Amino acid sequence: MTTQFACHHCTSSLLGKKYILQNDSPYCVSCYDRIFANYCEACKEPIESDSKDLCYQGRHWHEACFRCSKCYHSLVENPFAAKDERLLCTECYSNECSSKCFHCKRTIMPGSRKMEFKGNYWHETCFVCEYCRQPIGTKPLISRETGNCCVPCFEKEFAQYCNSCKKMITSGGITFHDQLWHKECFLCSGCKKELCEEEFMSRDDYPFCLDCYNRLYAKRCAACAQPITGLRGAKFICFQDRQWHSECFNCGKCSASLVGEGFLTQNTEIFCRKCGSGVDSDI
Structure with a gap:
């Protein structure tokens, strides 16, 4: 006695008919498509057993429906990218989503390496030293108005060195008597306080903070005994050996x-002509 070979779902005989195994159970094509077929993301129709089912991230398409959502070119066996659940060919994705190279202004294609610096993007081969033209990559660089420069070229072309520590000054710096200092190296010659944001005086080509200069060198006013610095255009009077x-x-x-x-003067006193009349003058 022969056991009937039938569809697991509708029990119709499968003898001499096409069938599909699912979990080791046979199904007629009609039942299989109705129960197990995935639905196409594009046309919303079932992807039947006689059609190729293309799957990407849990979604399914007919082979003919697997196309770029912008230009509609087929994506079958072609590179593509996803943007907001849309599938785009690399050209459409680049035009719509990719960054533009700051140097050549061309699109940086998906999958290619790009360099980012100060909010701009470069192709790796465009991000080069403006002097030696070698790719900078992730190596240290000096940024200038005209472009970016690797450290060896900057040292060769432009480097200036601190008069105090003798190390290279890469940005900023203070000039004093035609010599350069790092801001943190420009110190008072007396107390060693940083002078980069302080008023200072010079004595014998050495900088001094106001406190040290007044203590060491400033002349004193004959009236108030306070130091006379001449800062900010302040005027002072000299007469004989007094100020x-x-x-x-x-x-x-x-x-x-x-x-x-x-x-008029008398001893250490000074008088106007009116108050000094009748007073024996020293001059």
Whole structure:
């Protein structure tokens, strides 16, 4: 006695008919397509057993429906990329999504290596030193207005060195008496305080902070005894071996300013002509 060979679902005889095994059970083509067929993402129709089922990230397409969503060229056996669940050929993806090279302005194709620097992108072969034209890659570089420069070329072409530590100055720096310093190396010759954002004075070609200069070298006003620095265009008066701030150069009796006026002296006192009349003058 022969056991009937039938469809696992509809029990129709499969003798002499085409069938498909699923989990070791036979199904007629009609039942298989109705139960197991995937639906195409493009046309929404079932992908029947006599059609090729193309799968990508859990989604399915008929072979004829597997196309670029922008130009509609077939993606079968061609490279493609996904963007917001759309499939795009590499050309459409590049035109729509890829970065443009800052140097050659051409698209940086998907899958190719790109370099990023200061918010811009380059092809790896375009990101080169402006002098030796060698690719910089991930090596240290110096950025200039005209382009990027590898460290060896920068040292050869432009390097300036700190007058204090003798190391290269790559950016910024302070110039004093035609010599360069790193900001952190430009120090007061007295107390060694950084002077890069401080007012300072010079003595014998050495920089000093105001405190050190006033303590060591500044002349004192004959009236207020405070140092006379001459900073910010401040004026002062010299007479014989004495100095005054311009605002301190006043008559010792009536306190009138003597700047630009005639005056008389007696011992260490100075007087206007009116207050000094009748006083024996030292001059």
